[in-house]
Amino acid sequence: MRLAELSRRSGVSTATIKFYLREGLLPPGHRISSTQADYDEEHLRRLQLVRALIQVGGVSVAGARAVLTAVDDASLDQLSRMGTAVAALPQALPAPAEDDAEAPAAERVAVELQRRLGWRVVPENPAHQALVSALSALLRLGYPCDGEALLPYGELAGRLAEHELALVEQFEAPTTQLEAAVALTVLYEPVLLSLRRLAQAEQASRRLRGDAGAGDGGEAGGAED
Amino acid sequence: MRLAELSRRSGVSTATIKFYLREGLLPPGHRISSTQADYDEEHLRRLQLVRALIQVGGVSVAGARAVLTAVDDASLDQLSRMGTAVAALPQALPAPAEDDAEAPAAERVAVELQRRLGWRVVPENPAHQALVSALSALLRLGYPCDGEALLPYGELAGRLAEHELALVEQFEAPTTQLEAAVALTVLYEPVLLSLRRLAQAEQASRRLRGDAGAGDGGEAGGAED
Numbered sequence: 001m002r003l004a005e006l007s008r009r010s011g012v013s014t015a016t017i018k019f020y021l022r023e024g025l026l027p028p029g030h031r032i033s034s035t036q037a038d039y040d041e042e043h044l045r046r047l048q049l050v051r052a053l054i055q056v057g058g059v060s061v062a063g064a065r066a067v068l069t070a071v072d073d074a075s076l077d078q079l080s081r082m083g084t085a086v087a088a089l090p091q092a093l094p095a096p097a098e099d100d101a102e103a104p105a106a107e108r109v110a111v112e113l114q115r116r117l118g119w120r121v122v123p124e125n126p127a128h129q130a131l132v133s134a135l136s137a138l139l140r141l142g143y144p145c146d147g148e149a150l151l152p153y154g155e156l157a158g159r160l161a162e163h164e165l166a167l168v169e170q171f172e173a174p175t176t177q178l179e180a181a182v183a184l185t186v187l188y189e190p191v192l193l194s195l196r197r198l199a200q201a202e203q204a205s206r207r208l209r210g211d212a213g214a215g216d217g218g219e220a221g222g223a224e225d
Numbered sequence: 226m227r228l229a230e231l232s233r234r235s236g237v238s239t240a241t242i243k244f245y246l247r248e249g250l251l252p253p254g255h256r257i258s259s260t261q262a263d264y265d266e267e268h269l270r271r272l273q274l275v276r277a278l279i280q281v282g283g284v285s286v287a288g289a290r291a292v293l294t295a296v297d298d299a300s301l302d303q304l305s306r307m308g309t310a311v312a313a314l315p316q317a318l319p320a321p322a323e324d325d326a327e328a329p330a331a332e333r334v335a336v337e338l339q340r341r342l343g344w345r346v347v348p349e350n351p352a353h354q355a356l357v358s359a360l361s362a363l364l365r366l367g368y369p370c371d372g373e374a375l376l377p378y379g380e381l382a383g384r385l386a387e388h389e390l391a392l393v394e395q396f397e398a399p400t401t402q403l404e405a406a407v408a409l410t411v412l413y414e415p416v417l418l419s420l421r422r423l424a425q426a427e428q429a430s431r432r433l434r435g436d437a438g439a440g441d442g443g444e445a446g447g448a449e450d
Binding site: 011048049051052055056078079082083086091092093114117119120122125127128130131133134135137138140141142143144149150152153154156157158159160161162163164165167170180181183184185187188189190191192193194195196197198199200201202203204205207208209 | 236273274276277280281303304307308311316317318339342344345347350352353355356358359360362363365366367368369374375377378379381382383384385386387388389390392394395405406408409410412413414415416417418419420421422423424425426427428429430432433434
């Protein structure tokens with residue numbers, strides 16, 4: 001397809017597509033004349049991923065380039081490419097500051113939690129560092145930060161990850177799976193956070209009204225008492 | 226306690242405490258002379274909440290003031306105060322833009338999802354609007370956005386909300402419960418997001434290695450196949 005059709009099908013303006021091409025976020029089209037290039041389904045898919053990263057994930061152009069470089073790095077195996085690509089996404093919190101007095105205790109809680117969940121501990125994963133920062137804030141501010149408080153988050157995250165890997169495996173080709181893994185990590189994050197807020201409102205409303213089985217169905221059962 | 230002790234116990238500098246006092250984020254101390262004031266445990270707790278909002282939640286000073294105004298609004302019942310305070314926190318995404326062509330379809334998916342979960346639909350909740358924005362992005366970019374993909378997120382959010390309300394109910398006084406509800410909404414968000422990334426890495430590593438029961442224990446079972 002020509003640039004105009006790529007723009008129409010993706011909903012991204014031709015000016016933005018040209019910008020992504022210049023920035024190396026989109027591979028060049030196949031030259032068909034000195035002024036025209038042809039784009040295929042791969043370009044469309046890549047364009048959708050770039051939009052997900054930048055518009056929903058708030059990823060910078062440089063950050064998106066780092067993610068895509070990992071996705072395309074044929075020198076790595078599939079697992080390393082996925083790990084590197086996802087690790088290049090922005091984290092919920094930066095790593096703990098050098099002078100964070102609670103960081104060593106938070107690190108111990110983070111390691112113990114992951115061991116209880118049966119997960120390998122990978123301290124260099126930026127998500128591990130973000131977890132330590134989050135736990136450090138809980139400790140510093142005196143909010144619950146023990147196994148009883150934290151384990152349900154880990155268990156539910158584990159179940160979610162199984163579901164999410166199954167979603168990713170619906171995509172067949174290895175590179176498409178990698179692109180989907182990155183896109184779904186970014187795109188389902190606001191789904192999860194907004195559903196958490198809505199579930200809290202629903203639960204608070206039920207409890208404060210002394211109303212245990214409200215709602216008009218609850219067939220899924222997830223929010224029932 | 227005096228300002229210096231409040232600073233020592235909270236880890237917040239006296240300059241920052243004075244700034245919060247001027248901005249109305251902290252109620253004035255009890256005057257004991259023309260130059261000195263006395264602060265109590267309530268001030269310490271409130272100071273911790275303000276730190277959670279601003280430092281971890283990335284809430285602006287004006288945003289924090291809106292949250293605290295709702296927490297302190299004695300004209301509202303407990304449920305309304307909690308709802309208003311949590312609704313004043315930043316959302317994962319802004320409401321859909323006026324010209325968002327996918328918003329009506331995303332709205333239908335959001336309503337249907339909450340109905341299946343047995344939740345009351347409250348379209349004016351900012352989290353409902355954030356959910357619609359997130360679903361609109363999934364639809365626009367062609368990623369899975371049906372009940373099969375979304376229901377597990379809602380079910381897990383429902384279970385998390387039950388756990389979180391139980392954590393909040395450990396705090397006894399009504400105002401302390403409200404403060405805890407706000408603080409825990411903000412502070413556990415990065416815990417959840419970083420655990421989700423770690424769980425994804427663990428699951429991807431197990432699946433791609435064809436290694437179903439890895440880890441050194443897995444007593445909690447949440448991440449097992």
